[in-house]
Amino acid sequence: MNSSSTSIPTGWDCHVHVFDPAHPSQAGHYRPVLRDLPEIERTAAALGVGHLVLVQPSVYGTDNSLILRALARDPGRHRGIAVLGTDVSDTELDTMHRLGVRGVRFNLVSPVGNGPESFRLLAPRLKARGWHVQWYAKADQLAAIADLHEGSGLTAVLDHLAGMHLDISASDPSWSALQRLAAQGAWVKLSGWYRLHSVAPYKSLHDPIRRVAQLMDERLVWGSDWPHTAFDHDALPPYESVWQPVVQALGESRAAAVRTASALLYA
Template sequence: MAATLDTTAPADGGLWDAHVHVFSPDAPVQAGHYRPRHFPLERIEAEAAACGVQHLVLVQPSVYGTDNTVMLEALASRPGRHRGVAVVDAAVTDAELDRMHALGVRGVRFNLVSPVGNGPAAFQALAPRLRDRSWHVQWYASPRHLAEIAALHGAAGASGAPIPCVLDHLAGMHAGLADGDPAWGHLAALAEQGTCWVKLSGWYRLDCAAPYTALHAAIRRVAALAPGRLVWGSDWPHTAFEPDALPAYASVWQPVAEALAPHEAAAARRDAVGLYG
């Protein structure tokens, strides 16, 4: 691993939005995917700043596959300010991983929902190199995948230092999930490993409509399973919506503010530095 990597964490104590995407209409997309509109970094920075949020985590969207160019160029334009989560395959070179780290990438996303997503085989192949860089793994998965994810991370921890994981979009615990669904037990097993974080984001992906009050009980249950390991993300630019009908930025924070105690909610916008520093 290169000795000159920039590992300086933003140290201003600012607030974080741990899940946004940036899009360029000129970038090539994966076959069968939608054509994104223009959603540049400057636009989400302005929306976030209006709500007091200074730092963003740029997550590679599935539409671009393993071509992280748009995200990396955005990170390079704001040295040290934001962080990134990339999508890579097992063939990625160490030099490329080091270049990404220098630009602010701190994790790799594995997508078990998209048909073009990478998955368990790539995780197992990449695990040693992610561990070497103190990166985490971000899973976009459904509740039925949690048992497999718990087993993968348990095995990785048995062969070396644990690799932290972040579960996108409330770990998929959607509004229609029964209180006794086995997925809750699998999520508890992941949480008990001590390195599992849950992202409070993507409410409209969880069988729920604004103002998302039907998810309050699930948010509280997840927070009880992973205390101190929650991060909030807006999921901007909300690709489930038409560009002229995007939710207001503050509206996707509101379910957290309403469901959790004030200190828990506040921590979800501060504690991201523990993952992305």
């Protein structure tokens, strides 16, 4: 990973968003306020994080220009996950790849998300570029995602602990679906604790985190979900508070490995 600076911390945060209220947005479940790349770079650096994965927010639809401009500020430092329409050109895809995009997000939760029909149409072009597919989905949608990925040659990356929230029992079929995805080579983001029916300091999620980690082996990454659109913009949780559940559930050594694995997934 090349960068213009030699003092950048080595850690990775694999799920952040950047917002500009002046940028055209779609109607959705939140209204963006200014949260730009320099702000999250400063915030993350205090935790030893110098590399970010900028995930296209649902409110901006398929207009990825905001994250592409952010990636272009320091070429090679960060990575991006785009949201695409099926009419995207090869030239646009190649430009995104050059700037650091390495995957496409499919959102089955947001009212302005995209879904399986786009996946089928885009899959061959994503595979040709070595990109992965990031899913924001509920646990009961994992089986359908496994069906889509079967034989596709595309790696699935599952947001927010794959949706395995506290109300899911140990015998729920979602665990079998997640095991099937693990066998296909899927990854899971350890992120979005407050989206999983838990509250800070998220100790109630330690057992689900450990079970997911056992299924996924080394295919885990961490994301802060900054700037936490589930919260009021002036009441964000402390940045370190969403990293601590990983350390507490998995231990220092395994948590450190999660931060290292990110460089492999986003190479």
